[in-house]
Amino acid sequence: xxxxxxxxxxxxxxxxxxxxxxxxxxxxxxxxxxxxxxxxxxxxxxxxxxxxxxxxxxxxxxxxxxxxxxxxxxxxxxxxxxxxxxxxxxxxxxxxxxxxxxxxxxxxxxxxxxxxxxxxxxxxxxxxxxxxxxxxxxxxxxxxxxxxxxxxxxxxxxxxxxxxxxxxxxxxxxxxxxxxxxxxxxxxxxxxxxxxxxxxxxxxxxxxxxxxxxxxxxxxxxxxxxxxxxxxxxxxxxxxxxxxxxxxxxxxxxxxxxxxxxxxxxxxxxxxxxxxxxxxxxxxxxxxxxxxxxxxxxx
DNA sequence: GCCCAGGCACTCA
DNA sequence: TGAGTGCCTGGG
Numbered sequence: 098x099x100x101x102x103x104x105x106x107x108x109x110x111x112x113x114x115x116x117x118x119x120x121x122x123x124x125x126x127x128x129x130x131x132x133x134x135x136x137x138x139x140x141x142x143x144x145x146x147x148x149x150x151x152x153x154x155x156x157x158x159x160x161x162x163x164x165x166x167x168x169x170x171x172x173x174x175x176x177x178x179x180x181x182x183x184x185x186x187x188x189x190x191x192x193x194x195x196x197x198x199x200x201x202x203x204x205x206x207x208x209x210x211x212x213x214x215x216x217x218x219x220x221x222x223x224x225x226x227x228x229x230x231x232x233x234x235x236x237x238x239x240x241x242x243x244x245x246x247x248x249x250x251x252x253x254x255x256x257x258x259x260x261x262x263x264x265x266x267x268x269x270x271x272x273x274x275x276x277x278x279x280x281x282x283x284x285x286x287x288x289x290x291x292x293x294x295x296x297x298x299x300x301x302x303x304x305x306x307x308x309x310x311x312x313x314x315x316x317x318x319x320x321x322x323x324x325x326x327x328x329x330x331x332x333x334x335x336x337x338x339x340x341x342x343x344x345x346x347x348x349x350x351x352x353x354x355x356x357x358x359x360x361x362x363x364x365x366x367x368x369x370x371x372x373x374x375x376x377x378x379x380x381x382x383x384x385x386x387x388x389x390x391x392x393x394x395x396x
Numbered sequence: 397g398c399c400c401a402g403g404c405a406c407t408c409a
Numbered sequence: 410t411g412a413g414t415g416c417c418t419g420g421g
Contacts, residue, residue: 220402226419278404278415319403325402
C-alpha cells in the first residue's frame with residue numbers, strides 16, 4: 098500500500114460540486130448527523146469518508162465541495178441530489194416556527210443514500226449506544242472483516258464487510274468484539290440476509306409497510322432500526338424513526354403531555370406527510386443543538 | 397459504585 | 410395496548 102501522500106489517491110481530485118449547488122448541501126451538517134458513522138474530520142477540515150463506493154476525502158470551501166479519491170463514484174445518488182430539498186424545506190417551514198427554525202439551522206442537512214446491509218448492522222449496534230461508541234464498534238468490525246480501502250496520513254481504512262464476509266462470525270466472536278447483547282442480533286441478521294430469508298434487493302420494490310415487516314423479521318430489528326434502514330439505506334422518506342429523543346421532542350413541541358405511541362404516529366403521519374423522514378432529521382438535530390428534550394417528561 | 401446511553405424481546409395485566 | 414424489566418459495555 099502506498100502511503101506516500103504525493104501519489105495517494107486521496108490527493109487526486111475527481112469531482113467538484115459547484116458552490117451554487119450547495120445551498121442545500123452541507124458536508125459537515127450531513128456527515129455529522131446521526132445517519133452516518135464512517136467519516137473523520139482531519140486537521141485541515143477535510144473529511145475522510147468511507148462509503149459503499151470506497152474511500153474518499155472531501156473538502157468544502159468557497160469554491161465548492163471537492164471530492165478526492167481513486168475513482169469517480171455516483172455522488173449525486175449518494176448525496177440524494179436529485180431530490181428537491183428546497184421545495185421540501187419550503188413546505189415544512191410553513192408548518193410552524195419550530196420546524197422553520199430547525200430547517201434554518203440545518204439547511205444543508207441531507208439524507209445520504211447508503212448501503213442497506215451496512216445500515217442494518219450499524220443501527221443494530223447503535224442500540225443504547227452513543228455516537229462515539231457506535232463509530233468505534235463499526236470501525237472495529239470493518240477493520241477485521243472488510244476489504245482494505247486505502248490509507249491516508251498513515252491511517253488505514255477498510256470497507257464495511259459484506260454479508261458473505263461475515264458468514265462465519267458467530268455470537269461468541271461478536272461478544273469478544275464488545276457488541277454485547279446485540280451479538281446474537283448481528284449473527285441473526287447476517288444469516289437471514291445470506292439465505293435470502295430477508296431479501297434486501299426485493300425490499301426496494303415493496304410498500305413501506307411490507308418492507309418494514311420484512312426487515313423486522315431480523316432479531317433486534319424493531320420499529321426504530323427498521324425505519325432508520327428504510328430512510329438511510331433505501332431513501333424512503335415515509336420512514337420516521339422514533340427514538341427516545343424524538344419522542345420527547347415531539348411531546349415537548351406538539352403535545353402538552355407525553356403522547357401514546359398511537360397518538361404520536363397519527364400526528365406524525367398527518368402533520369409531516371410525505372416528508373416525515375427528513376422532518377425527523379431536522380427536528381433531531383435542532384433538539385440536539387438546543388438541548389431540547391433533555392429533561393424526561395413526567396408523563 | 398451508580399446511572400444512563402439515539403432499542404428490543406419478553407412477560408404480564 | 411401499554412408498562413416493566415433485563416440485556417452488554419463504557420463513560421461521566
